[in-house]
Structure formats: C-alpha cells, structure tokens
Amino acid sequence: MNSQRRRLLAAGVAAVAFGAVAFAQPKEKVIRVTARKWVFLPREIRLKKGVPVVLEFVTADVVMGFNAPDFKVRADIIPGQVARVRLVPDKTGTFVFLCDIFCGDGHEGMSGQIHVVA
Numbered sequence: 001m002n003s004q005r006r007r008l009l010a011a012g013v014a015a016v017a018f019g020a021v022a023f024a025q026p027k028e029k030v031i032r033v034t035a036r037k038w039v040f041l042p043r044e045i046r047l048k049k050g051v052p053v054v055l056e057f058v059t060a061d062v063v064m065g066f067n068a069p070d071f072k073v074r075a076d077i078i079p080g081q082v083a084r085v086r087l088v089p090d091k092t093g094t095f096v097f098l099c100d101i102f103c104g105d106g107h108e109g110m111s112g113q114i115h116v117v118a
Contacts, residue, residue: 028052028086035059035066035077035099038106045097046115047089057083065101068114074100089116
C-alpha cells in the first residue's frame with residue numbers, strides 16, 4: 001500500500017471515529033420557563049451537578065429578566081422572543097433565581113429556586 005492510500009485510509013478511519021463520538025454525545029436537556037406577571041413557571045428547576053442544560057425563556061407580558069446570581073447567568077426576556085441561557089451547575093444546593101427587571105406591582109416576589117443534586 002502506498003503512502004497516499006495509507007493517509008486516505010487513516011483520514012477515513014479518523015472521520016468515522018469522530019462521527020461516532022460526536023453522535024454519541026448526549027443532547028443538552030432543554031427546560032422551558034414561562035415568565036408571567038409575577039411568576040416563573042416552573043417555580044422550581046431540578047438539575048444535576050455538572051450536567052449542562054439550556055433554559056429557554058418566553059413571555060407574552062412585558063420585558064422581564066432572569067438572574068441566577070450564584071451561577072452568574074442572566075437574560076432579558078422579551079415578549080415574542082425566546083431567550084436561551086446555557087447553564088452547567090458547578091455546585092450542589094438550593095439557589096434562588098429572580099426577575100431583575102421591574103415588571104410592575106408584584107415584581108418583588110417574582111423568584112424561584114434551582115435545586116442541584118450530585
């Protein structure tokens with residue numbers, strides 16, 4: 001076998017191996033969160049430490065915010081748009097998230113909890 005054929009064969013094997021690894025990667029879990037005056041639904045989000053998730057936020061009301069300060073993630077939630085935040089919890093426990101854009105009377109109680117287990 002000449003050297004050019006060996007290189008092509010090696011490249012083909014590498015491509016197949018890379019494809020198998022890429023295909024085997026689990027998809028990130030997507031959790032849809034609806035922001036309504038003056039509540040997040042769901043109010044509690046359960047996650048596993050080290051497992052990435054994508055939080056998708058929607059609202060039909062007014063501009064709102066999502067802030068999870070313990071994980072240093074936030075997003076603006078704009079009516080008619082989907083806001084996405086990728087989160088990989090790096091610690092276990094119960095952590096608060098809240099709306100950080102004033103959205104009217106009742107805003108101060110607009111919060112929820114992220115529960116992270118090992």
